[in-house]
Amino acid sequence: MQQADRTLRHLTGYQLRRATSAAMPEVNKVLEEFGLRRSTYSSLVVVVANPGLNQGQLADALAIERPNLVQIVDQLERAKLVRRTKSVEDRRAYALQPTPKGCELEERATRALERLDNLLREGLSEQDKEILHRILQIIERNAETIQERDVAEISTP
Amino acid sequence: MQQADRTLRHLTGYQLRRATSAAMPEVNKVLEEFGLRRSTYSSLVVVVANPGLNQGQLADALAIERPNLVQIVDQLERAKLVRRTKSVEDRRAYALQPTPKGCELEERATRALERLDNLLREGLSEQDKEILHRILQIIERNAETIQERDVAEISTP
DNA sequence: TATTGTTATACTCTATAACTATA
């Protein structure tokens, strides 16, 4: 039985899901070598690039819920990659600061992921890569736009 | 703070993840209107397109583990969309058959998802859509190829 | 009254080991 999912392959959601599901385990494997997971890695990157931001801003940047961020920052702090420092302007908030060790690890992990990226995109032209990046951002924005609308018009034409 | 995740946006895995995470809730909402989830919908589609296939073949087609398929088929059977019929050639296996109700629901759900697809891909040219489909399949195959190799060469250059 | 970080919780998805019945 070949291409038993032929019908599904026409749907963008299914295409995205298959490609993402295939790629994520490889991303996970690379990050494991650095003692990181996707959630801790992406948080670390944003803190390194935006030192001093607070947890709410970090959650917004990564589109994750604040409660789920708590344990992620806990892990980064335990690994001495990020520090929670009390914000002086707003004493409710923590200003997140990367440690030197965090900066160094982030750089090495990013380089490894860039090498994986080249393998994932093998066979694609430079133009293909740019088009992919552009299209995925359009789809993401379209999805956010749809979210603000009513789903009824889709399900019942 | 704008584009706090700028560094991450360069990575294909992150691009894929963001687009997929934004799109999946919309897919879920559409399918909920039909009493389906992504897993039950995709299984239903494959059974309708390939009546008589068994659960192992279905699991392979959708790249899901067989144990996880059991409850999915249970749900489809409880909803009278699919029937498990004992295979005559191999009495260990079930031949999965769609019911008329299953065929009808699959068709309506697919039409609704195609309408969602048009919204998700709004602003893309016909060429963009074809390129996206092609690129995502390449990435999926590349990921499967990487999986068969050693990750060490990626993490430690 | 609203917001930041937190706790507790629950639900889905995914993955693996081990069982049964057939082959």
Next chain:
DNA sequence: TATAGTTATAGAGTATAACAATA
């Protein structure tokens, strides 16, 4: 012995309600 379907289970990821401290 190997395979098809199953059971049980465990780990992520994700989502919401409610609380304390502060604004």
